[in-house]
Amino acid sequence: MNKVKGTYDVLPNESKMWQALEKKIAQLMERYNYKEIRTPMMEYSEVFHRQSEGSDMVTKETYDFLDRSDRKLTLKPEGTAGVIRSFVENKLYVGNDVVKLYYIQPNFRYERPQKGRYRQFMQFGVEAIGIRSPLLDAEVVSIAYNFIKILGLKGAKIKINTLGDKTSRTNYLEALKAYFEPHREVLSYDSKVRLDKNPLRILDSKDENDIKLVKDAPTPLEYLTDDAKNYFDDVLKYLDSANIDYEISPRLVRGLDYYSHVVFEVEADIEGFGAQNVLGGGGRYESLVEELGGPSLGGIGIAFGLERILLALEAEHINLASEDAIDAYFIVFDEAHKKHAFSYAEMLRANDISVEFDFKKTSFKNQLKRALKLNAKYLLILGEDEINQGTITVKNTVTETQESIKQNDLLTYLKEKLGE
Ligand code: AMP
Numbered sequence: 016m017n018k019v020k021g022t023y024d025v026l027p028n029e030s031k032m033w034q035a036l037e038k039k040i041a042q043l044m045e046r047y048n049y050k051e052i053r054t055p056m057m058e059y060s061e062v063f064h065r066q067s068e069g070s071d072m073v074t075k076e077t078y079d080f081l082d083r084s085d086r087k088l089t090l091k092p093e094g095t096a097g098v099i100r101s102f103v104e105n106k107l108y109v110g111n112d113v114v115k116l117y118y119i120q121p122n123f124r125y126e127r128p129q130k131g132r133y134r135q136f137m138q139f140g141v142e143a144i145g146i147r148s149p150l151l152d153a154e155v156v157s158i159a160y161n162f163i164k165i166l167g168l169k170g171a172k173i174k175i176n177t178l179g180d181k182t183s184r185t186n187y188l189e190a191l192k193a194y195f196e197p198h199r200e201v202l203s204y205d206s207k208v209r210l211d212k213n214p215l216r217i218l219d220s221k222d223e224n225d226i227k228l229v230k231d232a233p234t235p236l237e238y239l240t241d242d243a244k245n246y247f248d249d250v251l252k253y254l255d256s257a258n259i260d261y262e263i264s265p266r267l268v269r270g271l272d273y274y275s276h277v278v279f280e281v282e283a284d285i286e287g288f289g290a291q292n293v294l295g296g297g298g299r300y301e302s303l304v305e306e307l308g309g310p311s312l313g314g315i316g317i318a319f320g321l322e323r324i325l326l327a328l329e330a331e332h333i334n335l336a337s338e339d340a341i342d343a344y345f346i347v348f349d350e351a352h353k354k355h356a357f358s359y360a361e362m363l364r365a366n367d368i369s370v371e372f373d374f375k376k377t378s379f380k381n382q383l384k385r386a387l388k389l390n391a392k393y394l395l396i397l398g399e400d401e402i403n404q405g406t407i408t409v410k411n412t413v414t415e416t417q418e419s420i421k422q423n424d425l426l427t428y429l430k431e432k433l434g435e
Contacts, residue, residue, distance in 0.1 A: 021126070021134025031336035032325060037119055039165055039335065040139050047158055049115040049141055054097040056121065060087040062100050065306055076124040090123035094140040094318050095303070102144055103309035113145035119321070131291030131323045140297075140318035144304065147313050149246055152277045152299060153253030155315045159281050159295060160259045162319065167333045170285035171294060174264035175251075178215075178235050178275050179243035181301075187238040188214060194232050202228070215268045234265035243276065250277055273306075274298040277315065283323070285330045294327060295319035340390035342433055345372040346382045348398045356397055359407070359425065366426055368433065370395075387412065393429065 018024060025033055044051070060079055078090040091097050098116060101107075107114045119139050126132055141158055143151050156173065163171045178184050191214040199207060203222035210217065218229050239247070254261055261279070269278045278298035285292075297317030304312045328335060343363065345356035353372070360370040371389055373382045386394055396408040396417075407425055410417035411432070420428050 019134070021128035023133065023135075032328075032334075033321075035335035036166075036321060036324065040117070040119060040162070043158065043162055043165060044117045044141070047115070047154065049117040049143075049158075052098055052101060052116045052118055053120070054091075054101045054118070057088045057090050058097050058100060060089040062096050062307065063089050063092060076126055078123045078125060091120065092122055092124045094118050094120055094122065094138050095142060095300070095316050096307070098140075098142050098316075099144070099303050099307050099309070099314070102142075103304060103307050108145060108310060108312060111145060113143055113148075113151060115141070115143045117141040129291070130289055131320070131326055133322060137321040138318045139321055139324075140316055142314055142316040144314035145312055147299075147301075149249035150253055152250045152315050153257075153259075155297065155317055156250070156254060156261065156277075156279060157257065157259055159279070159297070159317050159319075160261075163281060163294075166324065166328060166335070168283075168324075168327055168331060170288075170331065171281055171283050171327065173259070173261040173279055173281055174267050175261045175277065175279040176235065176264050176267040177239065177243065177247040177250075177277055178268060178298075179239040179247075180275060183235065183239045183243045184275055187233070187235045190233045190238060191215070191217070195228065198228055218266050218268045229266060232266065235268070236265050246276060269296055269298050273300040273303045275301045279317070281317075281319070283327045283330075285327060288327065288330050291323060293320075294323050340392055341369040341371050342391070343368060343370050343393045343395050343429065344382075344386035344389065344391035345370065345395045345397060346379060346386065347372070348379060350376055352397045352402060355402065356395070359395070359422070363426065363429065366430070368426075368429055392433065395425075 041051075063077060077092045080088055082088055098118060102114065102116075117140065119137065121135050122138055123135050125134060128134060141155060143155055156175065160173055179187070192210065195202065195206075195210050195214060195217060199210060201224055202210065202217070203220060203225050206217045206220050206222065206225050209220075217225060218232065220226065220229065264280075267278060267280060268274075269280075276299040278296075280296040281294045283292045283294050295317055297315065299313060299315040301313040304310065304314065345360060347353055347356050356372050360372065363370050371386075371391065373385060383394070391412055394410040394412060396410065398408070401407055401419075405422050406419045407422055408417055409420050409425070409428065
């Protein structure tokens with residue numbers, strides 16, 4: 016039997032990387048005071064298929080199905096809508112000017128699988144919902160910036176733009192339509208449809224002819240109201256004051272209909288990285304909370320594709336799980352001594368020290384081999400002499416020095432050494 020097309024297994028030798036990445040995310044989120052939210056894998060379809068939605072993703076890429084009672088359900092294709100559904104349903108806004116949330120979750124999209132593009136993929140995302148403030152927008156851009164930084168990725172940059180407020184957007188959409196309309200015949204099939212439904216999406220087109228036309232298309236920056244321009248300037252001022260690098264990308268728009276004001280993406284600029292080089296994207300949304308039945312509140316969010324982050328780390332030879340080692344490995348000379356090893360192991364494990372030993376009866380040499388393969392930091396050797404004298408021989412596998420330690424002192428000794 017094979018796995019479902021476009022999915023993948025995380026095998027034991029890869030899971031450390033995922034765990035290390037998730038740990039980094041949790042640490043980062045603590046610094047910014049964002050709290051984790053976990054929402055279900057499936058939602059009622061209308062959470063994603065709303066009337067206003069004109070994006071390709073929502074119209075053709077979702078996994079929709081009927082359950083046994085004929086309810087229309089959808090596997091989450093993205094994180095924001097589910098989080099907002101929960102935010103509204105649980106009235107998280109009560110008593111809070113801003114609610115800062117993050118998630119790490121699988122998403123499902125029926126796309127053509129390739130490197131960096133899967134049908135089930137993991138996203139880390141944040142949503143800051145409530146007050147409309149350039150400072151909050153700057154904070155979310157800063158999260159994206161620092162996420163890349165704490166991972167040690169060098170070839171990644173932030174591209175930012177604004178779509179402005181409702182008026183700016185409406186004017187801009189008209190200008191876009193007017194610009195593309197005379198070229199309707201040469202547009203790709205998809206872009207012809209987009210021209211009627213959501214011309215913004217044409218700017219994301221990968222079609223060669225479309226790309227040529229997009230080069231001279233008007234940009235949202237030319238259609239900003241004074242308010243929208245000031246808002247964007249304020250966001251940029253905050254970023255400048257904190258030396259957060261970014262590049263203004265005047266034709267960056269994001270496909271989902273609900274964005275307004277700031278939109279941004281994190282792009283990998285790594286040699287040989289391949290076509291799927293957008294690591295993350297986000298922006299401000301003003302109408303989504305209301306559309307999902309909540310009060311008139313906006314929010315700003317970003318989501319990163321974690322498989323692409325791992326690919327970028329690999330391309331830059333960064334191994335987050337390099338500390339993948341166990342603390343101690345018991346080596347015994349006699350099967351009868353295994354019960355001692357087992358009881359010491361229990362005691363050490365209860366004190367947060369990772370311990371392993373051999374389960375089969377095997378030679379000293381083979382035990383040593385396995386210990387080194389598992390990157391054990393210390394060998395805990397239990398022979399006849401040690402048992403008789405109530406000691407353990409502790410050998411550091413890096414310095415190759417060894418000491419005889421009284422069994423009662425083992426925990427203190429290891430704790431001190433491992434803490435160094
Ligand atoms: P989006 O919600 O489309 O803006 O996607 C946000 C991020 O999720 C992208 O920048 C990618 O890193 C990642 N992503 C989106 N679709 C996929 C996919 N099919 N497979 C893997 N990663 C994806």
